[in-house]
Amino acid sequence: xxxxxxxxxxxxxLRIEGYSDEHWIEIVxxxxxxxxxxxxxxxxxxxxxxxxxxxxxxxxxxRDGCRxxxxxxIEFDGMELTTTPASDLQSLRGARIAYVAQSAAASFNPAHKxxxxxxxxxxxxRIQKRLESQEDAMELYERLRLPNPREIGFRYPHxxxxxxxxxxxxxxxxxxxxxxxxxxxxxxxxxxxxxxxVLSAIRDIVDQxxxxxxxxxxxLAVVAQMANVIKVLLxxxxxxxxxxxxxxENPKDDYTKSLWAVRDFKRDQKPRPVDTVPxxxxxxxxxxxxxxxVLHDVSFDIFAGMTVAVVGESGxxxxxxxxxxxxxxPPTSGExxxxxxxxxxxxxxxxxxxxxxxxxxxxxxxxxxNPKVKISEIIGRPAQFYSGLKGPALKNRVDELLDLIExxxxxxxxxxxxxxxxxxxxRIGIARTLAAEPAFIICDxxxxxxxxxxxxxxxxxxxxxxxxxxxxxxxxxxxLATVRSIADEVVVxxxxxxxEQGPKDVMFKPPHHAYTDLLLSSVPEMDPDWLTTLLEERGxxxxxxxxxxx
Amino acid sequence: xxxxxxxFYALLIGASSLAAYYQKRTPFVLLFSLTLVxxxxxxxxGESMLWAVTLLAGMIAFSAxxxxxxxxxxxxxxxxxxxxxxxxxxxxxxxxxxxxxTYAISGIFAPIIAPFGEAEVISSAFAPADENxxxxxxxxxxxxxxxxxxxxxxxxxxxxxxxxxxxxxGATAGLYAATKGGKLDQLLGRIVDVIMSIPSxxxxxxxxxxxxxxxxxxxxxxxxxxxxxxxxxxxxxxxNVVVMDYIEAAKLRGEGTWYLxxxxxxxxxxxxxxxxxxxxxxxxxxxxxxxxxxGLGIQPPTADWGSMVRENATLISFGEITPLIxxxxxxxxxxAVNFVVDWMLYRSSGLKE
Numbered sequence: 001x002x003x004x005x006x007x008x009x010x011x012x013x014l015r016i017e018g019y020s021d022e023h024w025i026e027i028v029x030x031x032x033x034x035x036x037x038x039x040x041x042x043x044x045x046x047x048x049x050x051x052x053x054x055x056x057x058x059x060x061x062x063r064d065g066c067r068x069x070x071x072x073x074i075e076f077d078g079m080e081l082t083t084t085p086a087s088d089l090q091s092l093r094g095a096r097i098a099y100v101a102q103s104a105a106a107s108f109n110p111a112h113k114x115x116x117x118x119x120x121x122x123x124x125x126r127i128q129k130r131l132e133s134q135e136d137a138m139e140l141y142e143r144l145r146l147p148n149p150r151e152i153g154f155r156y157p158h159x160x161x162x163x164x165x166x167x168x169x170x171x172x173x174x175x176x177x178x179x180x181x182x183x184x185x186x187x188x189x190x191x192x193x194x195x196x197x198v199l200s201a202i203r204d205i206v207d208q209x210x211x212x213x214x215x216x217x218x219x220l221a222v223v224a225q226m227a228n229v230i231k232v233l234l235x236x237x238x239x240x241x242x243x244x245x246x247x248x249e250n251p252k253d254d255y256t257k258s259l260w261a262v263r264d265f266k267r268d269q270k271p272r273p274v275d276t277v278p279x280x281x282x283x284x285x286x287x288x289x290x291x292x293x294v295l296h297d298v299s300f301d302i303f304a305g306m307t308v309a310v311v312g313e314s315g316x317x318x319x320x321x322x323x324x325x326x327x328x329x330p331p332t333s334g335e336x337x338x339x340x341x342x343x344x345x346x347x348x349x350x351x352x353x354x355x356x357x358x359x360x361x362x363x364x365x366x367x368x369x370n371p372k373v374k375i376s377e378i379i380g381r382p383a384q385f386y387s388g389l390k391g392p393a394l395k396n397r398v399d400e401l402l403d404l405i406e407x408x409x410x411x412x413x414x415x416x417x418x419x420x421x422x423x424x425x426x427r428i429g430i431a432r433t434l435a436a437e438p439a440f441i442i443c444d445x446x447x448x449x450x451x452x453x454x455x456x457x458x459x460x461x462x463x464x465x466x467x468x469x470x471x472x473x474x475x476x477x478x479x480l481a482t483v484r485s486i487a488d489e490v491v492v493x494x495x496x497x498x499x500e501q502g503p504k505d506v507m508f509k510p511p512h513h514a515y516t517d518l519l520l521s522s523v524p525e526m527d528p529d530w531l532t533t534l535l536e537e538r539g540x541x542x543x544x545x546x547x548x549x550x
Numbered sequence: 551x552x553x554x555x556x557x558f559y560a561l562l563i564g565a566s567s568l569a570a571y572y573q574k575r576t577p578f579v580l581l582f583s584l585t586l587v588x589x590x591x592x593x594x595x596g597e598s599m600l601w602a603v604t605l606l607a608g609m610i611a612f613s614a615x616x617x618x619x620x621x622x623x624x625x626x627x628x629x630x631x632x633x634x635x636x637x638x639x640x641x642x643x644x645x646x647x648x649x650x651x652t653y654a655i656s657g658i659f660a661p662i663i664a665p666f667g668e669a670e671v672i673s674s675a676f677a678p679a680d681e682n683x684x685x686x687x688x689x690x691x692x693x694x695x696x697x698x699x700x701x702x703x704x705x706x707x708x709x710x711x712x713x714x715x716x717x718x719x720g721a722t723a724g725l726y727a728a729t730k731g732g733k734l735d736q737l738l739g740r741i742v743d744v745i746m747s748i749p750s751x752x753x754x755x756x757x758x759x760x761x762x763x764x765x766x767x768x769x770x771x772x773x774x775x776x777x778x779x780x781x782x783x784x785x786x787x788x789x790n791v792v793v794m795d796y797i798e799a800a801k802l803r804g805e806g807t808w809y810l811x812x813x814x815x816x817x818x819x820x821x822x823x824x825x826x827x828x829x830x831x832x833x834x835x836x837x838x839x840x841x842x843x844x845g846l847g848i849q850p851p852t853a854d855w856g857s858m859v860r861e862n863a864t865l866i867s868f869g870e871i872t873p874l875i876x877x878x879x880x881x882x883x884x885x886a887v888n889f890v891v892d893w894m895l896y897r898s899s900g901l902k903e
Contacts, residue, residue, distance in 0.1 A: 362795045
């Protein structure tokens with residue numbers, strides 16, 4: 001295949017405005033971007049940096065309520081997209097520029113078979129006939145190493161796994177052999193083990209067809225594997241651009257450095273206290289949703305003042321274990337001990353004090369805070385409910401809690417959750433749990449919906465609070481970097497069973513249980529050669545099998 | 551050919567040319583299609599038809615003007631947040647609000663506005679309009695205009711009370727069923743199914759003939775008939791809220807059901823419930839009018855729009871529009887409330903573009 005390296009996409013002084021509060025506000029402030037054929041550019045930045053907006057603009061598209069300002073220029077293969085009529089743009093999209101969205105599950109139409117959705121664009125643009133296109137799809141499926149490439153396309157989207165669907169989506173983007181593909185956080189919603197399959201598949205296929213790509217993500221380690229060039233964005237402005245190795249080894253801007261430094265947060269591991277009763281003890285718990293068993297003989301202990309991280313892929317029973325502890329899902333057998341005393345299995349049978357002792361912080365702060373209730377009441381209600389505080393005493397307590405989570409009380413007291421950013425909401429969620437003065441807090445993926453810088457702030461806050469208030473955490477996560485920074489002990493779960501558990505330093509050193517090993521080695525590292533090395537070690541062909549390893 | 555016809559066409563053609571010159575697409579299409587329609591109507595119906603067209607256009611322009619100025623008035627006098635909402639409201643919403651406002655005023659101040667009492671016989675039966683009686687007299691010689699004004703108070707007041715009661719019952723039960731789930735949810739759901747399976751008019755006729763017709767029974771019967779619809783809506787909206795994490799957090803805190811409903815669920819399901827309130831109000835209003843027409847609603851001599859239509863129905867055969875006036879009052883309020891409800895639905899659905 002000829003490796004043409006000419007300029008494919010040239011964006012000059014791109015400005016995009018968004019309409020809000022009856023005004024047009026500029027959200028992207030003059031971005032320049034040049035992309036050659038066969039080149040992969042990584043766009044990284046926090047949420048609100050304009051990554052996706054720029055990615056979409058590269059297709060000449062803006063979301064509802066946005067517009068590209070006059071004077072911006074988007075030149076795709078010699079064609080000026082800002083002045084091209086909508087009908088011409090339409091025939092460009094899908095055929096020459098393709099888009100892969102974050103959630104494949106939401107982007108596929110659940111009512112049609114995968115292959116029918118795949119062949120839609122080639123047939124519509126009269127590039128291929130139906131049968132030809134189907135044949136082509138099967139070939140692409142094979143290249144993307146999907147299992148049963150000749151049959152998988154005839155399933156419906158809900159009949160394949162998330163990682164497979166994301167790969168099928170990539171195959172669909174390749175259907176018309178586009179010159180440019182825009183990947184918008186394609187692996188963010190996937191587990192680490194699945195992420196590897198998708199990453200390597202995407203990398204191979206982009207390589208094989210000499211396709212240019214814009215890879216949008218907030219995960220630096222991922223972008224390090226995928227991109228030739230990285231562009232760092234902050235609030236619609238470019239911070240810096242350099243090729244991947246230079247950027248990783250020698251970031252120039254302070255903001256980039258701070259992004260790089262996020263993963264440095266590490267805290268000393270505490271040893272397990274001797275001769276004490278564990279604060280929370282899960283003993284031989286089995287649980288089921290209806291007739292489907294989910295947990296099998298799960299046992300672990302959490303001691304006062306310690307952080308126990310529970311890790312595993314989605315569906316491994318991490319959150320179910322938490323639901324058993326809180327009493328939302330009474331276990332079918334086994335028991336939960338708190339300070340050596342058995343807790344009633346159903347939360348409705350627990351006393352107010354038992355409920356107060358164990359609190360929970362949720363993954364999605366958006367759904368964890370009532371949008372129609374003021375911050376003061378969200379935080380104040382547990383204090384009022386458990387301690388019977390009223391009037392000025394209650395207000396003082398709320399102020400105190402807001403201080404504790406490092407938010408200015410006067411500024412937040414009267415606001416509503418939708419007015420806050422993701423990180424601020426998560427802090428409010430923490431304050432609400434603290435208002436109950438608990439001894440034990442379950443943190444259910446508290447940082448996975450947040451940007452790295454913000455997530456790090458939350459982790460530091462949780463650590464500070466643990467020191468000050470001697471809290472115990474059960475930290476549910478699939479992100480091993482988080483585990484590395486905050487945990488004292490680690491529990492690895494798979495298929496509803498505890499695979500391995502022990503102190504963190506022991507857990508992160510070999511020898512491991514095979515599954516722990518797979519999980520640990522799948523966490524992307526900042527080294528640009530990491531993926532290549534890993535794939536060589538594992539042997540490219542058994543990635544699929546490795547993931548199913550039991 | 552007289553001056554009116556020449557002026558009529560000259561104005562229309564001139565206006566559409568102006569619109570075309572200034573590249574105003576929508577006004578041009580509107581004006582020019584009106585011109586073409588008037589050509590046909592002028593040929594078919596002659597001059598009188600053109601007068602009708604002019605009158606209709608004038609009325610539409612007049613109500614648009616009224617709605618516009620009323621909206622601007624509201625923007626000026628309302629507090630900031632509400633004013634911002636009003637500014638983006640469509641003209642139809644302004645019109646709806648204006649009509650509701652007018653009805654409210656005439657209902658509240660009925661004794662002051664109406665020149666005569668609602669049961670006062672002042673002239674002969676079916677007397678035509680004169681300087682004393684704006685709209686003439688009804689079948690007993692009572693002033694039509696005064697009765698219309700009093701009707702606003704009686705009919706609308708009754709419908710409002712019945713709707714509020716239906717909502718209080720339906721929403722509470724619906725949210726309670728959504729929160730509790732299980733057997734109670736099933737039981738309430740089946741009761742509601744039974745009530746909804748009986749046609750509302752027949753069911754109300756049945757209940758009213760058992761319990762007799764007085765205002766209190768009427769309100770309760772209507773509320774019972776309409777509460778199931780509210781129950782269904784409240785339960786489904788509540789069902790979406792109940793699964794949120796903040797409800798789980800509140801449950802784990804040990805909060806009682808009543809707190810959950812009042813503080814956590816209700817504020818998050820109020821938007822569709824308010825919109826439904828507007829719609830239900832229209833249905834209840836029509837049911838009250840219908841019952842009165844059948845003689846089971848508000849009892850004479852109390853003025854009521856539904857029964858006024860029935861009592862004066864004979865006049866229709868003499869070419870008089872008197873019975874159409876109370877009917878028009880009902881129609882106008884229904885349309886107005888629906889305009890406002892449309893606007894609220896649009897707002898709560900979040901479809902701004």
